[in-house]
Amino acid sequence: MTRSSVRFLHRGEVVSLTDVGANETLLDYLRLRRHAYGTKEGCAEGDCGACTVALGTLQDGGLEYAPVNACICLLGMIDGKELVAVEDLAGANGALHPVQDAVLRHHGSQCGFCTPGIVMSLFTLYHAGGRADRQAVNDTLAGNLCRCTGYRPIVDAALEACDGTPRDAFAAHRANTTERLAALNDGEDIFIGDEEAGFLAAPATVDALARLYVRHPDATLVAGATDVGLWITKQLRALPKIILLGRVAGLAEMRETEQGFYFGAGVTHAQAEPAMAAIDPDLVELLRRFGGKQVRAVGTIGGNIANGSPIGDSMPALIALGTTLHLRRGQATRSMPLEDFFIDYGKQDRAAGEFVTGIDVPRLESDHVFRCYKISKRFDQDISAVLGAFRFTVETGRITHARVAFGGMAATPKRAAATESALRDLPLDDPQGWEAICKALAMDFQPIDDMRAGARYRLETAQALLRKALHEAGGTASTETRLVGLRPEDTERAA
Amino acid sequence: MPPEVLQAERTAPGDGNGAVGRALAHDSARGHVQGTARFIDDVPEPAALVHVAPGYANHAARGRITALDLDAVRAAPGVAAVLTAADIPGKNDCSPVFGDDPILADGFIAFHGQVVFAVVALSRDEARRASRLARITVDEEEPRVSVEAGLASGETVVPDYQFLRGEPGADMKQAPHTGSGSLHVGGQEHFYLEGQVALALPGEGGAMHVLSSTQHPSEIQHLVAAMLGKPDSDVVCECRRMGGAFGGKESQAAQWACLAALAASVTGSAAKLRLDRDDDMIMTGKRHDFRVDYSYGCDDTGRLVAVDGALNARCGYSADLSMAVCDRAMFHADNAYFYPSARILSRRVKTDTVSNTAFRGFGGPQGMMLAERMMDDIACRLGLDPLDVRKRNLYGRGRDITPYGMKVGDNILPRLVRELETTSDYRERRRGIAAFNGSNRFLKKGMSLTPVKFGIAFTLKHLNQAGALVHVYTDGSVLVNHGGTEMGQGLHTKVAQVVAEEFGIGFEHVKITATKTDMVPNTTPTAASSGSDLNGMAAKRAAATIKDRMAALAGRLYQVPKAEVRFADSTVTVGGQDIPFAELAKTCFLERVSLSSTGYFATPKITWDRASASGRPFLYFAYGAACSEVTIDTLTGEMRVDRVDLLHDVGNSLNPAIDIGQIEGGFAQGMGWLTTEELVFDAKGRLTTHAPSTYKIPVASDVPEDFRVALWKSKGNREPTIYRSKAVGEPPLMLAISVFSAISNAIASLNPGRVPALDAPATPETIARAIRSMQDA
Numbered sequence A: 001m002t003r004s005s006v007r008f009l010h011r012g013e014v015v016s017l018t019d020v021g022a023n024e025t026l027l028d029y030l031r032l033r034r035h036a037y038g039t040k041e042g043c044a045e046g047d048c049g050a051c052t053v054a055l056g057t058l059q060d061g062g063l064e065y066a067p068v069n070a071c072i073c074l075l076g077m078i079d080g081k082e083l084v085a086v087e088d089l090a091g092a093n094g095a096l097h098p099v100q101d102a103v104l105r106h107h108g109s110q111c112g113f114c115t116p117g118i119v120m121s122l123f124t125l126y127h128a129g130g131r132a133d134r135q136a137v138n139d140t141l142a143g144n145l146c147r148c149t150g151y152r153p154i155v156d157a158a159l160e161a162c163d164g165t166p167r168d169a170f171a172a173h174r175a176n177t178t179e180r181l182a183a184l185n186d187g188e189d190i191f192i193g194d195e196e197a198g199f200l201a202a203p204a205t206v207d208a209l210a211r212l213y214v215r216h217p218d219a220t221l222v223a224g225a226t227d228v229g230l231w232i233t234k235q236l237r238a239l240p241k242i243i244l245l246g247r248v249a250g251l252a253e254m255r256e257t258e259q260g261f262y263f264g265a266g267v268t269h270a271q272a273e274p275a276m277a278a279i280d281p282d283l284v285e286l287l288r289r290f291g292g293k294q295v296r297a298v299g300t301i302g303g304n305i306a307n308g309s310p311i312g313d314s315m316p317a318l319i320a321l322g323t324t325l326h327l328r329r330g331q332a333t334r335s336m337p338l339e340d341f342f343i344d345y346g347k348q349d350r351a352a353g354e355f356v357t358g359i360d361v362p363r364l365e366s367d368h369v370f371r372c373y374k375i376s377k378r379f380d381q382d383i384s385a386v387l388g389a390f391r392f393t394v395e396t397g398r399i400t401h402a403r404v405a406f407g408g409m410a411a412t413p414k415r416a417a418a419t420e421s422a423l424r425d426l427p428l429d430d431p432q433g434w435e436a437i438c439k440a441l442a443m444d445f446q447p448i449d450d451m452r453a454g455a456r457y458r459l460e461t462a463q464a465l466l467r468k469a470l471h472e473a474g475g476t477a478s479t480e481t482r483l484v485g486l487r488p489e490d491t492e493r494a495a
Numbered sequence B: 001m002p003p004e005v006l007q008a009e010r011t012a013p014g015d016g017n018g019a020v021g022r023a024l025a026h027d028s029a030r031g032h033v034q035g036t037a038r039f040i041d042d043v044p045e046p047a048a049l050v051h052v053a054p055g056y057a058n059h060a061a062r063g064r065i066t067a068l069d070l071d072a073v074r075a076a077p078g079v080a081a082v083l084t085a086a087d088i089p090g091k092n093d094c095s096p097v098f099g100d101d102p103i104l105a106d107g108f109i110a111f112h113g114q115v116v117f118a119v120v121a122l123s124r125d126e127a128r129r130a131s132r133l134a135r136i137t138v139d140e141e142e143p144r145v146s147v148e149a150g151l152a153s154g155e156t157v158v159p160d161y162q163f164l165r166g167e168p169g170a171d172m173k174q175a176p177h178t179g180s181g182s183l184h185v186g187g188q189e190h191f192y193l194e195g196q197v198a199l200a201l202p203g204e205g206g207a208m209h210v211l212s213s214t215q216h217p218s219e220i221q222h223l224v225a226a227m228l229g230k231p232d233s234d235v236v237c238e239c240r241r242m243g244g245a246f247g248g249k250e251s252q253a254a255q256w257a258c259l260a261a262l263a264a265s266v267t268g269s270a271a272k273l274r275l276d277r278d279d280d281m282i283m284t285g286k287r288h289d290f291r292v293d294y295s296y297g298c299d300d301t302g303r304l305v306a307v308d309g310a311l312n313a314r315c316g317y318s319a320d321l322s323m324a325v326c327d328r329a330m331f332h333a334d335n336a337y338f339y340p341s342a343r344i345l346s347r348r349v350k351t352d353t354v355s356n357t358a359f360r361g362f363g364g365p366q367g368m369m370l371a372e373r374m375m376d377d378i379a380c381r382l383g384l385d386p387l388d389v390r391k392r393n394l395y396g397r398g399r400d401i402t403p404y405g406m407k408v409g410d411n412i413l414p415r416l417v418r419e420l421e422t423t424s425d426y427r428e429r430r431r432g433i434a435a436f437n438g439s440n441r442f443l444k445k446g447m448s449l450t451p452v453k454f455g456i457a458f459t460l461k462h463l464n465q466a467g468a469l470v471h472v473y474t475d476g477s478v479l480v481n482h483g484g485t486e487m488g489q490g491l492h493t494k495v496a497q498v499v500a501e502e503f504g505i506g507f508e509h510v511k512i513t514a515t516k517t518d519m520v521p522n523t524t525p526t527a528a529s530s531g532s533d534l535n536g537m538a539a540k541r542a543a544a545t546i547k548d549r550m551a552a553l554a555g556r557l558y559q560v561p562k563a564e565v566r567f568a569d570s571t572v573t574v575g576g577q578d579i580p581f582a583e584l585a586k587t588c589f590l591e592r593v594s595l596s597s598t599g600y601f602a603t604p605k606i607t608w609d610r611a612s613a614s615g616r617p618f619l620y621f622a623y624g625a626a627c628s629e630v631t632i633d634t635l636t637g638e639m640r641v642d643r644v645d646l647l648h649d650v651g652n653s654l655n656p657a658i659d660i661g662q663i664e665g666g667f668a669q670g671m672g673w674l675t676t677e678e679l680v681f682d683a684k685g686r687l688t689t690h691a692p693s694t695y696k697i698p699v700a701s702d703v704p705e706d707f708r709v710a711l712w713k714s715k716g717n718r719e720p721t722i723y724r725s726k727a728v729g730e731p732p733l734m735l736a737i738s739v740f741s742a743i744s745n746a747i748a749s750l751n752p753g754r755v756p757a758l759d760a761p762a763t764p765e766t767i768a769r770a771i772r773s774m775q776d777a
């Protein structure tokens, strides 16, 4: 069954649109079509959060509100969701929503341009459950830039309003909304447009996706659009054929396996967090600093991998962990070690019509030590200058085997082969002996200069990260080696 | 935690009903949180609107245009017109002062991103797409990109200028200790959240109404009129609010307003231009980056004997506001310290890059970096506590003449610094930091307490004036208009508080309207932190004029002297009678008394004469101090701010919530400037950090949880400013120098006696480089 409309819930009504442009963004829909000017455009590239709206989505049957950057979200992606924009918050009698009221009373707006987006991010925190602490507020606001206030009053407003007991209209309508969203999620394929001239398609099954993509290998797959969105808004690329992956049920699967965890390509960074936490806390910190909440809410593991950027964050960590990648084209499937997927800058081992179905990530063994560090100019929502990931197998104070991978050091995410072999048999109690190995990194990588960092800094920092990992593997607590992302075992010990 | 002062009842005395001095919410706060406060792009679009997008040569930074092929642009879908310099009927200039900024490049490209043509199309999307289809052939020349390259070529945008007292070269030689150094201070992108935008509405008989997100509506009016070849009276510029500006919409808004007006004039339709963020960052000017060189002589206690400083500013391709910016850098090269013998040289270096412009602090912050680096340099070399060095060098009795000859008459810094030293627990924490650094191998802490002294007034004398217009309606409601613009700083709120206070009516009865050149003419930019000093006073005078007339009438009717008529709590008390304010307003109308008045104010005492470098450039100084503690990771160069204490002087605060907001926001913005915000230009002169993905302003987690902000308990400004308040827009930005200095202090712990070669911004990479410099040799 195929449907030729996009349907979503807005202000208690089902909106059904048949005229959805394949490249039309949610922000343009709100501002240009609905003349709803509350949602602002500050950058049109997902980085400032001025355009933040909330999307109500069913997760395992329950209703959750996630912040999304409307500027790079395609309108078609909100099918089956509830759209909440800033105009929708105030009560019928004009009464402010609790987060709006708190931001106002705490003097949390100056010029007011960032404010609607901030209010929407806080709205999602208000509904996230549990009393918010400073860390939660910081994480919620990592994708919202404010140039005026210095954030303190906004943080105070959030701490006051987000007390874990939502009492707004959205909480009151929760059951009803859940029911209506369930009804909207009909499992039908969506196809709007024309096979030749261009279309917006949103298949509901992996099989349907496989068939469609083989027929249209020139189509653009879109998962979270946190990369593709910028091709549209910044490069002004015309992408006439769009296949949305968000409704493909099989792609969002996540399960525990014998060796570890399986993540479908469509699993978002936000969804992946609990399973990643079960592997290692450094992965949680890596995810925490992967974009902001808006990016993690829709950005997917498959998108990060398929995009193949040398500065993509998940790849070095997944490679160091020994991840296997799964691909499918039509009925044919194949698998490979993740590192083999990346051939060169902008070039991956992916055939026309082939797509990523998922990854298998092995869990750590008891003799494994895993460490991962992201270096960027700003801690939150920044792209890595260098990212290093290490998995050492340690036996009686000696490394017997190492997997080391870096981002930002070459044209692709890459393993450090020379370093890995130099690490073999290295004792962890003799820092003097490590220096030669740090030098081996210079044989593995010839990084480049760009706006994020110079080549020399990249190489020296990669060496420093290896040194740091070795110190930590040798027993130095992260409280002595890190400014952020302390490992829970160390903070517990310190406490 | 909210600062304590926000609990206070009132921070400034008034005699009306107490609107002044209260922590009232921003007048638009309700609209902000609901998304109903309208910015220009939110104004419902008129029918037949066309959209404008600028086009430029993506490959070239400098050179003669040999061919301009716009055929593909014209042929693109939706395109209504393509504008080039030849289409401008009047003057092709959008510069603030010197006439050297073409609206559209005419035959020559002077920097990468300079606008060569503009597309007018039926939708913004079509205009943007078409703008990329031009073929521009340029006879490319090697661009001068860095300040060094500019210095080497010897070209400047305005001549060198200097302050000289004594013979610093010779005096230095007599000093027991000397030192010298040099540092790069990076520029800064404004990153106002609302990008540049203008909407031009053609009117009758060639008139033009321009909505512009600008700090300077009068200048937009004048430039648009000159461009169209029309008298100023044909053009109205209006601005209700900006989504941030920070100096970036003082001169930089004009080009977009001119292009929108040109498109409207050519097509006869309303025309809107809203810049894409990347274009905005590439095409508009930024804070000047500087190379600061200094040498000094001091005594054994670290007290300065002589200073020789050079401020080399990268101005870009044109003068823009660089003369005044660089002058202000010079006026602040002493910050809070007495230089017995001094030379302050300023070079306004020309480069083939976008013309740098106003940015909160207006050169002052860069100038202060000289003073503060020198303090850290002395402390390192002499092994002294940096705070002791700073305190010894503060202005004081008998040591109170600045290098430009003005006496520092209202100096509260010695007391203010002492108080912050106590409340921040400086000495105890200093010991803790030493212990931490002794026992930690990889992580090192640093701390610094730095003062700020910032001169208030435009250094160009004629800008120190303002006008206001107040109407009282017969129902007692009041409408205020003034020449200042609202960019989030709360100016309209403060001015309305002043007017409410004057009339003794509730704040909610005072209506604030958009700044508009047909309401109050010939205004000056809202800049130099002067907005409420100037406009507050002008509005007060306008209100006072009306009040005086109302009082005279009431006195006449009730047969009491008008001096005995009291206005408070929306009531006029006269001869034992209470009359509602509205009733008296109505009576005034019936008795034919005018209820409308203008008000005008010109700042007194300003006598600065640039040619002779003498006289008084400032009415007063704003003061503050900050103590910041940081930790660095010596392996990677990463840095975290652990605690910040701010103590700032706003005189009597007109609105403590707004003032605290300016202090905290200014501090965070300054911290970004000195830490994460890095502008990178490639060798071809192209800005490579032209998006928020690569240019990183602070986010919530960059502001420390332990952030203690307080207002100095002032007895009021010594000068008779509006309710004896002090300007607050810019000075707090410079409190962030304490963060930079604290980072330097942490690095200094690695090798006592050596001065860290730390440049700004202190990114992880810059910090790592400075750490390396401590270990080398």
Ligand SMILES: Cc1cc2nc3c(=O)[nH]c(=O)nc-3n(C[C@H](O)[C@H](O)[C@H](O)COP(=O)(O)OP(=O)(O)OC[C@H]3O[C@@H](n4cnc5c(N)ncnc54)[C@H](O)[C@@H]3O)c2cc1C
Pocket: A045, A046, A047, A220, A221, A222, A223, A224, A225, A226, A227, A228, A229, A245, A265, A266, A289, A290, A291, A292, A295, A298, A299, A300, A301, A302, A303, A304, A305, A306, A307, A311, A312, A313, A314, A354, A355, A356, A357, A381, A382, A383, A384
């Ligand atoms: C503000 C911001 C911050 C960011 N921060 C980070 C960061 O910290 N670290 C980082 O690594 N990245 C970051 N990114 C980049 C981006 O978010 C990630 O790469 C993300 O994982 C992409 O996922 P997506 O689902 O949004 O991909 P999309 O944009 O939907 O797609 C990306 C690419 O993958 C292809 N694709 C998607 N799914 C599949 C599939 N199943 N099979 C084959 N091809 C597929 C698409 O066709 C496209 O080529 C950031 C982006 C933004 C806008």
Ligand code: FES
Pocket: A040, A041, A042, A043, A044, A045, A046, A047, A048, A049, A050, A051, A052, A069, A070, A071, A072
């Ligand atoms: S407009 Fe900046 S994130 Fe969408």
Ligand code: FES
Pocket: A108, A109, A110, A111, A112, A113, A114, A115, A145, A146, A147, A148, A149, B193, B243, B244, B488
């Ligand atoms: S209030 Fe101006 S950007 Fe946040």
